[in-house]
Amino acid sequence: MKVLVQEHDFDIAAEIAEISGLRTDIGAIVTFTGLVRDFHGSQKIQKMTLEHFPGMAEKQLEVICKAAEKRWPLQGGTVIHRYGPLNPGDQITLVVTLSAHREAAFEAAEFIMDWLKTDAPFWKKEQTDGGAHWVEAKESDRIKSQKWKK
């Protein structure tokens, strides 16, 4: 699978075309795109900054993709995670999974996202009317990630 950690935006259609191309053996393409929301509870978000651990972020995403490839019969895929300053509506993350059948593509995409949330070294800082704060890790995300470890 292709892994990219980058500051600039990505083009979903171009990413899909690059990996599916002229192949005719693919039965399912699942994509997930994570976006910057303009609210957190009752607070309005003006901006978001994503910090990452260069080198380790790429390495961890590769570990997560390898785990997905071991678990499901995937025919390819792409994971992109952006860093740097972002605005509400901006794309943050892209996961694309290809498989002969939809179950594997759906499940692998969900698995990659759930693991990425808790195991890839990225941190979000939100700028709101009341000031800037680091986003706290959610217990619900930890539980979702754990459930795949069974």
Added chain:
Amino acid sequence: MELQYFARIRENIGCSSEQISLPDHISDVRGLIDHLRARGENYQSAFENETLIRIAVNQIYVTFDHVIFDKDEIAFFPPMTGG
């Protein structure tokens, strides 16, 4: 050894990386954290709550009892919130 700090921990300490020489009596991550805490309030606030600290040695996740050496690159950061 090289220490790296990210996100809240980086802001608490006031720098993103620094070089220190590992004192002989320190053998694991927990010992290093205690040593750093003694350096000042900024380190104390960075390492105040152990449940909010994650550690990577040479870019591999480890726990507080992980044995460390002077050649290691150790990173401290809060629980991840990407995605």
